[in-house]
Amino acid sequence: MPDKLDYLARINLFRELNPEELRRLDQRTPMLTARKGTILMQPGDATPVIYLLKKGRVRLFRVTPDGKELTVALLGDGNIFGETDSFSTGSGGTYAQALSDVLLCALTSQDFQELLLSKPALSLRLVQAMSERLRETEELLETLALGSVRQRLLYLLRKLGLAFGVAHGEYVRIDADLTHEELAHMIGSTRETVTAQLSQLASEGLVQTERKQIRIRLSEIEEQIGS
DNA sequence: TCATTAATGTGTT
DNA sequence: AACACATTAATGA
Numbered sequence: 001m002p003d004k005l006d007y008l009a010r011i012n013l014f015r016e017l018n019p020e021e022l023r024r025l026d027q028r029t030p031m032l033t034a035r036k037g038t039i040l041m042q043p044g045d046a047t048p049v050i051y052l053l054k055k056g057r058v059r060l061f062r063v064t065p066d067g068k069e070l071t072v073a074l075l076g077d078g079n080i081f082g083e084t085d086s087f088s089t090g091s092g093g094t095y096a097q098a099l100s101d102v103l104l105c106a107l108t109s110q111d112f113q114e115l116l117l118s119k120p121a122l123s124l125r126l127v128q129a130m131s132e133r134l135r136e137t138e139e140l141l142e143t144l145a146l147g148s149v150r151q152r153l154l155y156l157l158r159k160l161g162l163a164f165g166v167a168h169g170e171y172v173r174i175d176a177d178l179t180h181e182e183l184a185h186m187i188g189s190t191r192e193t194v195t196a197q198l199s200q201l202a203s204e205g206l207v208q209t210e211r212k213q214i215r216i217r218l219s220e221i222e223e224q225i226g227s
Numbered sequence: 228t229c230a231t232t233a234a235t236g237t238g239t240t
Numbered sequence: 241a242a243c244a245c246a247t248t249a250a251t252g253a
Contacts, residue, residue, distance in 0.1 A: 229253090230253085231252085233249080233250070235247080235248075235249090236247075236248095237244100238243105238244090238245090240241105
């Protein structure tokens, strides 16, 4: 089954674990829940922890010097995030916020290292996923630096369509409950501008929008990006 | 149902 | 892009 939650390189470590191993992991790691909106991690947190996201959605974001937020990644079930000396999913200065109620495992970096040693396939997968994340980050950087808001939004919609898309007749529905504001945070723009650009795109027939729902014509958007 | 909050739409600077 | 404000949908007491 294709992975629906693959935005900015999902690292699904659970996929590499069999049920017994998962059970063992559950037993030795504190499980915690947090409600929607909670900041799970922020720069300067004393305890280096690796989190495994068991259920829910989390966004990683950074704050620019002038106080604006830039979303760096959306994570779904099975993702990992955190900062330690030996491993980092961000580049320092990264916040993590729950976008839904979430269920997490907290691992110390020691636990995490032991886990990787006991299961080499995990390390391999981690390297692959992090390489992919790096590649996507470079691509994102280029688009953010060079593109118009329209270009950036189209780029984002394509990516979201590929990651969260569900076929919906002529359209692909982006199944991620994103608000215009959240979209703006992902492309370094503002809520109003995203709203306006989306209605522009809608008038061109490239997208259809409803509150917290967007459907896109993926292939036509890809054409637009190419040209 | 009513009141409040969240999301979106739009015009002005 | 920032701001103000209007409209509409969702939430929840």
